[in-house]
Amino acid sequence: KAGVTQTPRYLIKTRGQQVTLSCSPISGHRSVSWYQQTPGQGLQFLFEYFSETQRNKGNFPGRFSGRQFSNSRSEMNVSTLELGDSALYLCASNRGGSTDTQYFGPGTRLTVL
Amino acid sequence: KQEVTQIPAALSVPEGENLVLNCSFTDSAIYNLQWFRQDPGKGLTSLLLIQSSQREQTSGRLNASLDKSSGRSTLYIAASQPGDSATYLCAVIRETSGSRLTFGEGTQLTVNP
Numbered sequence: 001k002a003g004v005t006q007t008p009r010y011l012i013k014t015r016g017q018q019v020t021l022s023c024s025p026i027s028g029h030r031s032v033s034w035y036q037q038t039p040g041q042g043l044q045f046l047f048e049y050f051s052e053t054q055r056n057k058g059n060f061p062g063r064f065s066g067r068q069f070s071n072s073r074s075e076m077n078v079s080t081l082e083l084g085d086s087a088l089y090l091c092a093s094n095r096g097g098s099t100d101t102q103y104f105g106p107g108t109r110l111t112v113l
Numbered sequence: 114k115q116e117v118t119q120i121p122a123a124l125s126v127p128e129g130e131n132l133v134l135n136c137s138f139t140d141s142a143i144y145n146l147q148w149f150r151q152d153p154g155k156g157l158t159s160l161l162l163i164q165s166s167q168r169e170q171t172s173g174r175l176n177a178s179l180d181k182s183s184g185r186s187t188l189y190i191a192a193s194q195p196g197d198s199a200t201y202l203c204a205v206i207r208e209t210s211g212s213r214l215t216f217g218e219g220t221q222l223t224v225n226p
Contacts, residue, residue, distance in 0.1 A: 043216040055211045098144040104157040
C-alpha cells in the first residue's frame, strides 16, 4: 500500500511569489491535514479537509489556503510569500475518524529568499 | 487551549540502555494520543496510537502508556540502539477537533554506540 506522497519535495521561491504544494493521501483515506514545521514554532496545524470540505482551520493568515479534490488529493497554496514562510510543510492522512492513526508524508521543504 | 509538553528536550544515552520519554497535556478531553518519530529533515513516522480508553500499547521494544486523568503519557524504549536516534514527538487529538493533532516540542534522542 503506497504511503502519503507530497510534491514537490523542495522549492525555492522569492518574497512576494505564490506557491502550490500537493499531497496525495493513502488510498481510501478521506481526511488530509496540513502542518507547518519550523525550528522556532515546532509543528503548527494549518487546516484539515474531509470529503472536499474544510473541517478545521488553524491560526494562519488568509494567505494560506487549501482545497481537496474528489479523489481526496489536496493542495495547499501560499500567496505573497514572506521570509517567515520558509519551513517544512507536512501533510497527513487518515480515514477520517478522530480515533484513526494519522500517516504523514515526507514533506515539502520551502525556502523563501 | 490544549498544550502539550515533552520532557526532556534532549537525551543522550549509551547503547543498550532502557529509557523513558515523557509527554504531558493540559486538557484531558482527548480522543487519543499518538507517538511519532522524526529523522532529520524527514516526515513523521507513526510509532504507537493509544485511544483514550486504553492504558498502554506495545510494539516491539516500544511501550507507551496513557494516564488521561493526570494528563500524562510515557514512551518506554527498551535496549536502545543507535538506530533509535531521532526526535520523538507526542501529539493529542481533542474531542472537538476532528483529526487535528496538537504536538509537543519533541525529545531529541541520541543513542551512542
